[in-house]
Amino acid sequence: MLKKLFGKSVKPSETAPDKAATPPATPASSASSTPKAAAKTPKPRAKAKPKPPKSWSVSEFNVPPEEGKTRFHDLNLPEPLMRGIAELGYEYCSPIQAQVLPYTLDGYDAIGKAQTGTGKTAAFLITVITDLLNKPVESERYVGEPRALVIAPTRELVQQIADDAKNLCKYTGLHVVSLIGGVDYDRQQRELEKQAVDIVVATPGRLMDFKERSQIYLDQVEIMVIDEADRMLDMGFIPQVKRIISHTPKKTARQTLLFSATFTPDILNLSERWTHEPVRVEIEPDSVAADTVEQIVYIVSADEKLALLKKCISDESVESVIIFANRRDTTRKLHEKLTKSGFKAGILSGDIPQNKRSRTLEDFKSGKLNVLVATDVAGRGIHINGISHVVNYTLPEDPEDYVHRIGRTGRAGAQGVSISFACEDDAFMLPDIEQLLGRKLNAVLPPEDLLN
Numbered sequence: 001m002l003k004k005l006f007g008k009s010v011k012p013s014e015t016a017p018d019k020a021a022t023p024p025a026t027p028a029s030s031a032s033s034t035p036k037a038a039a040k041t042p043k044p045r046a047k048a049k050p051k052p053p054k055s056w057s058v059s060e061f062n063v064p065p066e067e068g069k070t071r072f073h074d075l076n077l078p079e080p081l082m083r084g085i086a087e088l089g090y091e092y093c094s095p096i097q098a099q100v101l102p103y104t105l106d107g108y109d110a111i112g113k114a115q116t117g118t119g120k121t122a123a124f125l126i127t128v129i130t131d132l133l134n135k136p137v138e139s140e141r142y143v144g145e146p147r148a149l150v151i152a153p154t155r156e157l158v159q160q161i162a163d164d165a166k167n168l169c170k171y172t173g174l175h176v177v178s179l180i181g182g183v184d185y186d187r188q189q190r191e192l193e194k195q196a197v198d199i200v201v202a203t204p205g206r207l208m209d210f211k212e213r214s215q216i217y218l219d220q221v222e223i224m225v226i227d228e229a230d231r232m233l234d235m236g237f238i239p240q241v242k243r244i245i246s247h248t249p250k251k252t253a254r255q256t257l258l259f260s261a262t263f264t265p266d267i268l269n270l271s272e273r274w275t276h277e278p279v280r281v282e283i284e285p286d287s288v289a290a291d292t293v294e295q296i297v298y299i300v301s302a303d304e305k306l307a308l309l310k311k312c313i314s315d316e317s318v319e320s321v322i323i324f325a326n327r328r329d330t331t332r333k334l335h336e337k338l339t340k341s342g343f344k345a346g347i348l349s350g351d352i353p354q355n356k357r358s359r360t361l362e363d364f365k366s367g368k369l370n371v372l373v374a375t376d377v378a379g380r381g382i383h384i385n386g387i388s389h390v391v392n393y394t395l396p397e398d399p400e401d402y403v404h405r406i407g408r409t410g411r412a413g414a415q416g417v418s419i420s421f422a423c424e425d426d427a428f429m430l431p432d433i434e435q436l437l438g439r440k441l442n443a444v445l446p447p448e449d450l451l452n
Contacts, residue, residue: 112258
């Protein structure tokens with residue numbers, strides 16, 4: 001998540017708005033009778049937060065200077081955040097962090113082009129946490145009024161971001177809440193009302209559920225983060241995102257960070273509408289697909305795929321594997337057949353209840369399961385190191401999804417293997433994938449020992 005180079009800090013120009021100096025929005029307990037205050041239903045006062053532990057010093061986090069790299073020490077980050085970073089074992093900035101943090105820590109808006117696995121999540125979380133710690137709200141606060149809002153397209157991605165935020169916030173006293181569909185609504189409401197919330201991470205649909213019931217208020221949002229904006233566009237969430245943003249302070253009164261794997265004209269138009277004089281950062285991967293992933297394509301008939309799959313994932317080199325398919329019914333049938341054959345397999349797809357999906361993901365992370373069958377949308381938030389293999393049981397219709405799929409393996413410098421099945425139903429998709437990769441994929445017949 002976090003490693004490598006750092007860009008030079010640039011001071012804000014005299015004409016640029018100093019967002020970092022913008023005072024926090026007036027709490028709802030203000031004596032003024034604004035139309036907003038009159039329209040709101042009275043809200044309960046938030047409980048005081050527990051004080052974070054203090055028995056730690058940055059001097060205990062020893063990271064030697066290294067030419068061409070910048071330590072997190074060099075960013076003047078708050079000590080409680082540095083403690084979380086140290087505990088996670090991160091030392092140097094990744095390229096996206098190196099380029100964007102000097103600006104975002106100074107209060108600039110930013111739009112970033114970066115693939116998953118580049119450290120962009122930590123880049124925006126470090127910005128958010130630093131801002132909230134450096135500008136504490138001393139006045140009385142109310143429940144359901146987050147100071148920072150992160151929206152992402154899928155439940156799994158939201159949960160991953162929330163988990164990362166909680167790890168980084170471990171010693172800060174900041175309260176992080178995730179809001180996603182498929183999970184008990186009342187339980188999420190209780191979490192939101194337990195104490196003053198600082199960071200909310202949510203899918204657009206569930207966030208609007210809370211907004212429409214007047215159980216969350218977005219007029220105190222100081223920092224807005226929109227992650228995977230291109231996927232949000234593909235999934236039809238942009239109308240909901242527009243409504244969400246309309247409830248936050250105007251763009252000159254909040255800091256907005258937008259990240260996307262691609263900068264299409266639509267994404268650039270949206271970023272222009274939602275951000276104010278943003279810094280634009282583009283991180284191009286050395287290659288579209290990581291060099292640490294060995295890519296294998298087997299030419300096979302549809303009838304041979306299941307038997308071939310079982311042979312492939314039974315190999316002793318397969319420590320853990322994600323099997324991707326395009327359709328929910330395909331993943332369900334595949335999961336049933338693999339389970340009956342004795343594989344410790346789980347399933348992630350949109351028709352599986354969220355609580356079961358969360359348990360499945362935890363079991364996969366812990367090693368209780370070593371096989372995971374997933375659709376692209378459900379697999380979007382899977383960022384787990386140590387996955388040895390990925391299998392494309394069906395080739396994706398969108399070449400970008402191929403890159404995303406095989407990127408689940410070969411992470412953090414480890415070697416990984418991607419195996420794709422090309423049959424009469426989907427082999428025609430290979431040329432588009434090859435065009436995106438910028439290279440020819442070597443499609444071969446499977447070895448005889450895998451077919452027998």
